[in-house]
Amino acid sequence: KDPEPGKAFAAATVIGSRRPPAAVCITPPCLMSVEFGEITNISLMCNPNPLIHCPFFICRILFHSDKSKISKHKFFHYIPLSAGGTGANKRKAWDLKGKVSDMEVKMRDYQTKVKSVNKENEVLRGTMVQSQTRVAEIEKELERQRGQIRYQDLINELCHTVSTLARLQSTLREMEEEVCSLKETVTQQKDELHAGEMERRRLHNTIQELKGNIRVFCRVRPVVDGGVSKHIQLPASDTKMITLAKTEESHTGKTTDTQKNYNFSFDRVFGPAASQQEIFEEISLLVQSALDGYNVCCFAYGQTGSGKTYTMEGDEFTETRGVIPRAVQQVFKAAEKLAAQGWEFNFTASFVEIYNESLRDLLYTGKASKRPEHEIRKSVTNEVTITNLTYEKVVNEDQVLGLIALANQNRSTAQTAQNDRSSRSHSVFQLDIEGVNGGRDIKCKSTLCLVDLAGSERMLKSQSQGERFKEMTAINGSLSNLGIVISALANKENYIPYRNSKLTYLLQGCLGGNSKTLMFVNIAPEPDSFGETLNSLRFASKVNDCVIGTASANRK
Numbered sequence: 001k002d003p004e005p006g007k008a009f010a011a012a013t014v015i016g017s018r019r020p021p022a023a024v025c026i027t028p029p030c031l032m033s034v035e036f037g038e039i040t041n042i043s044l045m046c047n048p049n050p051l052i053h054c055p056f057f058i059c060r061i062l063f064h065s066d067k068s069k070i071s072k073h074k075f076f077h078y079i080p081l082s083a084g085g086t087g088a089n090k091r092k093a094w095d096l097k098g099k100v101s102d103m104e105v106k107m108r109d110y111q112t113k114v115k116s117v118n119k120e121n122e123v124l125r126g127t128m129v130q131s132q133t134r135v136a137e138i139e140k141e142l143e144r145q146r147g148q149i150r151y152q153d154l155i156n157e158l159c160h161t162v163s164t165l166a167r168l169q170s171t172l173r174e175m176e177e178e179v180c181s182l183k184e185t186v187t188q189q190k191d192e193l194h195a196g197e198m199e200r201r202r203l204h205n206t207i208q209e210l211k212g213n214i215r216v217f218c219r220v221r222p223v224v225d226g227g228v229s230k231h232i233q234l235p236a237s238d239t240k241m242i243t244l245a246k247t248e249e250s251h252t253g254k255t256t257d258t259q260k261n262y263n264f265s266f267d268r269v270f271g272p273a274a275s276q277q278e279i280f281e282e283i284s285l286l287v288q289s290a291l292d293g294y295n296v297c298c299f300a301y302g303q304t305g306s307g308k309t310y311t312m313e314g315d316e317f318t319e320t321r322g323v324i325p326r327a328v329q330q331v332f333k334a335a336e337k338l339a340a341q342g343w344e345f346n347f348t349a350s351f352v353e354i355y356n357e358s359l360r361d362l363l364y365t366g367k368a369s370k371r372p373e374h375e376i377r378k379s380v381t382n383e384v385t386i387t388n389l390t391y392e393k394v395v396n397e398d399q400v401l402g403l404i405a406l407a408n409q410n411r412s413t414a415q416t417a418q419n420d421r422s423s424r425s426h427s428v429f430q431l432d433i434e435g436v437n438g439g440r441d442i443k444c445k446s447t448l449c450l451v452d453l454a455g456s457e458r459m460l461k462s463q464s465q466g467e468r469f470k471e472m473t474a475i476n477g478s479l480s481n482l483g484i485v486i487s488a489l490a491n492k493e494n495y496i497p498y499r500n501s502k503l504t505y506l507l508q509g510c511l512g513g514n515s516k517t518l519m520f521v522n523i524a525p526e527p528d529s530f531g532e533t534l535n536s537l538r539f540a541s542k543v544n545d546c547v548i549g550t551a552s553a554n555r556k
């Protein structure tokens with residue numbers, strides 16, 4: 001068969017070999033190998049194009065030797081099928097041709113099969129694509145449904161939340177209504193409380209006024225060695241009486257000794273056994289008045305060593321604390337309670353000493369050499385102030401107690417320089433109270449004044465000289481002026497000589513019509529103090545007889 005361009009079957013005879021010829025398929029332009037027998041590789045050694053025109057060409061065939069090894073190259077003659085040849089060769093060629101055409105048939109079958117398989121493959125591929133598309137659609141659908149399920153869950157949850165919210169809102173509304181009604185009740189109760197508080201103040205102060213705006217309490221100190229005082233008699237049945245008894249010996253010796261009694265009555269007489277707490281109970285009512293807007297003045301009068309400082313300051317133990325620390329405590333406690341009713345308080349403390357008619361700041365902390373001078377001034381609104389004095393804003397009890405300690409330290413420092421000075425000076429503690437009730441537009445202003453007076457003993461002029469005489473004159477002057485001012489107030493005189501002494505000038509605001517005054521007369525029980533005791537009781541009795549005009553609160 002003539003080789004077609006690109007295809008050729010050929011029979012090759014191996015020269016010098018006993019092997020049968022092999023059918024060789026040559027597919028130009030590629031080199032191809034077909035395994036026939038033991039021929040494993042055939043390679044054309046020439047350009048395939050001449051194959052069409054040239055009857056001969058040389059090809060190289062690689063053989064496997066018997067031992068399955070590649071044999072050496074051998075050269076063959078190519079015999080085209082159409083070409084003539086020897087008879088035997090021709091026969092062989094025709095055999096081969098037959099085999100080739102069988103193979104061609106088989107190949108066509110295979111090709112047909114391959115085609116149909118390919119077709120089937122195509123169909124299957126199409127089916128597969130369809131199936132994949134379907135699967136994708138199903139997956140999509142599933143996803144959507146899943147989403148819908150989640151969406152439904154969310155809707156359910158939302159519905160639940162909405163219903164809970166609605167329930168809570170209705171509860172909230174109910175509670176708001178309740179709060180509103182409670183607020184109304186609170187406002188109503190606050191009004192009632194305020195009205196009650198104002199009524200309490202009115203009644204409280206009416207009681208104080210009925211008791212008298214100047215009251216005198218007498219306190220007898222215990223005998224130093226613990227004995228009993230014979231000349232001071234305190235009737236158990238009457239807490240307002242005190243009798244000073246003096247036994248006078250008979251001059252002739254023939255008659256029995258006579259006893260002279262001096263009876264005094266005060267608002268209250270406290271015996272030596274009276275505790276600091278008992279003493280304070282009565283004063284605490286006046287302290288309350290100070291917060292209600294009344295000026296309050298409490299002072300202790302008596303000879304040196306009679307217990308004035310003990311009464312006013314006491315000592316450091318809780319049980320034996322005196323009037324000042326207790327009053328301060330009460331003021332701050334009461335202010336705290338009143339805060340619940342809308343009251344806001346401001347407190348200012350000052351502590352001054354009057355010695356020899358000159359003023360000394362007991363809260364001064366600067367250099368001793370730079371101590372300023374002080375003057376008492378009265379403003380147009382009749383408020384008394386001291387120039388260059390320390391006015392300390394205080395917010396709690398401890399702060400005030402700290403200031404009292406500082407004042408005592410200042411006093412004792414001066415005492416070292418001028419022996420026992422504290423007995424011969426007045427100390428005045430002042431707490432200015434300013435209250436505002438913003439909600440009700442009420443203001444009140446008052447001063448709580450607590451005074452430890454200098455020893456009141458009268459000294460014979462002949463016995464005192466120099467500095468001592470000066471001190472005595474100053475003390476006597478200021479104490480007797482105190483008595484004069486009080487009786488002038490009681491007699492409603494036009495002119496009240498406040499300015500006659502620093503003490504009365506300073507206490508001006510706390511004495512008189514707009515104030516409540518309490519005086520302690522402290523008594524030393526020793527027999528040798530009889531004369532001074534009698535003088536003190538006489539002075540106190542004079543004060544006790546005074547009824548100062550009705551006090552009115554400084555309220556705006």
Ligand SMILES: Nc1ncnc2c1ncn2[C@@H]1O[C@H](COP(=O)(O)OP(=O)(O)OP(=O)(O)O)[C@@H](O)[C@H]1O
Binds near residue numbers: 306309423
């Ligand atoms: N009621 C009392 N109970 C117990 N001790 C008291 C009492 N009163 C005073 N004392 C004591 O008596 C002494 C003298 O009292 P205090 O110093 O208070 O007198 P005073 O009048 O202030 O004297 P001065 O004028 O010198 O300051 C002090 O030791 C004090 O502790």
